[in-house]
Amino acid sequence: MALQSLDIRRRSATTTRSPDIRSISTGGGVAKLIDTTKCIGCKACQVACMEWNDLRDEIGTNTGQYQNPHDLSESSWTLMRFAEVESPKGDLEWLIRKDGCMHCADPGCLKACPSPGAIVQYANGIVDFHEENCIGCGYCITGCPFDIPRISKRDHKAYKCTLCSDRVAVGLEPACIKACPTGALVFGTKDDMKLHAAERIEDLKSRGFENAGLYDPAGVGGTHVMYVLHHADQPQLYSDLPDDPHISPAVRVWKGVTKPFALALMGFTALAGFFHYIHVGPNETDERDEAAARDLARKQEKAP
């Protein structure tokens, strides 16, 4: 297990309590605040992420826009998504969103993962993949409401943003935060980030962005990566940021009631058989049945 200095709130596919004697998490855990209204799309965060995590994605092809690479991958854990949006007033807005893991308080990936300890949620709120336990089944992708995890074709392990759990564990801020030149990325306790966001939103509203707001979706219990959006009423404008993300009901049923119900029903079926045998007993044939069979055979032979 990596990062044993951190308390763990939840582990995938584990029904017993996780190691958490320290209980030092304060301020609602840690959070990254991404202020899309301050972002200039320079991709310094992408570069810093590559550098700190030793990631080098394959060189892709130009798809006619600034977005590069075109999508998240096992080697690109964060990505500036560029959306050109025409406002009702006729203005062209360039909405740039730094995409990556949202570190949900109720993580769909962790809920779906069948491998014990392959996905952990630290007490500070970071959701981390431990690739040494990953079996490569892809259930995390099925469970994620934000389409974030990617499985490597090379080692068949799932990867995504770690929120620099290794840096945060030793009191450093994530690499992307350190690189941001405009202060669009800030990092601290979740409570502090909400306060900071509130100030920013007030400022934006005074500048005419009436619908400016914080994206901290309640459907996944809130997230430890939050956005300040100019148009918080229309998150889908930002390259399809989900309006109301939540763990799919199908995944909830699959990973919720189905599991204990299935074990109980299988056990019940086996027990029902066992006690039927004890109660009613086996269905056996004896010499009388053999005699009756001979009689019938003889009769049938006589009258074909």
Added chain:
Amino acid sequence: MSDPRAPIGSAEQREAAEARRRDLILRYSAAVRTRHWLVAIAFVLAALSGLALFHPALFGLSGLFGGGPWTRVLHPFLGLLMVVIFLILAGAVAADNRMEPRDWAWLRQYRDVVNNREDRLPEVGRYNAGQKLIFYVILACLVGLLLTGLPMWHAYFSMYLPVGLIRLSSVVHAVCALVLICTIIVHIYAAIWVKGSVHAMTRGTVTPGWAWKHHRAWFRETMTHAANSRPRAD
């Protein structure tokens, strides 16, 4: 084979004649027994590997397959193997599994069935209504498992399909597997309950008394058939 009285015909006919010489009745030919046990083995492996991926309490079963990643790699192939062999088996037994009017009467008298009061039941052909139902439930579950398992197969299919379909497939796959496993538990128990069934599926033969008691209509058929195919006594 050097026996001049050996009947000419298919392997199954030779097996049937051999059984008659020992006053037994051939119920499952070697070919059917082989298919049955191949399906059974594939089912056990697919079920154990699938259960490992289904519930944390059963993840330890992945150790039987060489660990988590190997379980993830092998499970879909084991499942595919099970479906393919079952379809081959089903081709041999489907004709005898058609539901007939007397089967519904048999089902309505389920109390007599589970209490070993077979004398009160309508005559049964090669398979009783319970066996036929099990056949159809297994067939439906396997089709369901195949159709939902392919979208879940991350290595080859998932990336081409919408995530909503994969989510739905995941829960339906689990439900189909649950129904299949419970059905197989019933199937295995029935074989333990009705003595002589295991012998039929391992050695191929049953006694005339067994056939008379449990499958009388089939017993009549085999008697007629045997009379017709008996070599002349002269």
